[in-house]
Amino acid sequence: MTDPSDSLSLAEQGAKARDLPQPPPLRISPQTALFLDFDGTLVDIADHPDSVEVAHSLPPLIEALSRQLEGRLALVSGRSLAALDALLGPLDVAMAGSHGGEFRPTIGGEVHPLADPIPADVVDELSRFADANGGLLVEPKPFSVAVHYRHHPHARDGLLACAQDIAARHDLGIKHGKQVVELVMPGSDKGSAVSRFMELGDFTGTAPLFVGDDVTDEDAFRAVGQFGGNGVLVGPLRQTAARWRLESVAAVHEWLASALDGKAHA
Numbered sequence: 064m065t066d067p068s069d070s071l072s073l074a075e076q077g078a079k080a081r082d083l084p085q086p087p088p089l090r091i092s093p094q095t096a097l098f099l100d101f102d103g104t105l106v107d108i109a110d111h112p113d114s115v116e117v118a119h120s121l122p123p124l125i126e127a128l129s130r131q132l133e134g135r136l137a138l139v140s141g142r143s144l145a146a147l148d149a150l151l152g153p154l155d156v157a158m159a160g161s162h163g164g165e166f167r168p169t170i171g172g173e174v175h176p177l178a179d180p181i182p183a184d185v186v187d188e189l190s191r192f193a194d195a196n197g198g199l200l201v202e203p204k205p206f207s208v209a210v211h212y213r214h215h216p217h218a219r220d221g222l223l224a225c226a227q228d229i230a231a232r233h234d235l236g237i238k239h240g241k242q243v244v245e246l247v248m249p250g251s252d253k254g255s256a257v258s259r260f261m262e263l264g265d266f267t268g269t270a271p272l273f274v275g276d277d278v279t280d281e282d283a284f285r286a287v288g289q290f291g292g293n294g295v296l297v298g299p300l301r302q303t304a305a306r307w308r309l310e311s312v313a314a315v316h317e318w319l320a321s322a323l324d325g326k327a328h329a
């Protein structure tokens with residue numbers, strides 16, 4: 064079953080639009096900074112958050128690019144940093160997790176919270192909804208909590224209503240990603256994370272690129288625009304603030320790897 068959150072295609076919205084062009088080849092230059100989303104961008108979407116397949120070539124590719132960019136690369140994900148570390152191994156690259164709630168500019172470095180931790184009673188309340196509706200997957204993170212309805216599509220509207228009610232009572236943000244509804248602490252969004260990275264010496268003065276697939280990446284597409292950069296949408300065309308589009312995760316890998324052609328990977 065197709066869920067609107069999987070692909071808000073322009074065709075579905077009855078809108079007419081020209082496709083976005085492919086991005087130009089990625090160039091390693093002092094003006095280049097690169098922000099990368101994870102799910103749907105670097106790994107294909109899977110049935111369960113733990114089932115994603117990380118290509119063997121991906122961790123060395125990310126590290127090599129980060130080295131070539133002299134640290135001007137960061138992963139910016141809705142996942143927790145712990146989940147990213149578990150999937151990718153200990154990568155020597157900057158990261159923001161939990162939609163920007165967790166901010167770690169260097170590997171092994173201190174995690175700087177951009178928000179307060181999510182209250183435990185919010186997780187409890189969503190867990191009760193999940194249990195009462197067939198056992199939806201609840202994914203608590205330090206600064207957000209995600210409830211996945213991929214295997215329970217009938218629960219989507221009820222989940223959204225429940226999440227909106229909790230968000231209003233606790234003054235939380237709400238994100239509707241790919242068959243997932245998330246409550247986040249105010250201040251947790253990928254645009255804020257990008258802006259925070261752009262204050263760091265390595266990133267300042269660059270024209271940053273953000274590569275992402277989901278509606279939750281739109282904050283980041285707008286943020287890089289404010290620094291003279293551009294967004295790259297991954298997947299089907301939809302309404303977006305991105306300037307360019309790559310068709311698939313495989314196309315992202317190819318585009319990234321081509322920047323290293325002729326350069327040493329190690």
Ligand SMILES: O=P(O)(O)OC[C@H]1O[C@H](O[C@H]2O[C@H](CO)[C@@H](O)[C@H](O)[C@H]2O)[C@H](O)[C@@H](O)[C@@H]1O
Nearest residue numbers: 101102108109110111112140141142241242243
């Ligand atoms: O910002 P991202 O790195 O794209 O993370 C967004 C969410 O990704 C994960 O959920 C999504 O991917 C799962 C695995 O493919 C899929 O089963 C799920 O339906 C998707 O919503 C992750 O579990 C979430 O915590 C992230 O916020």
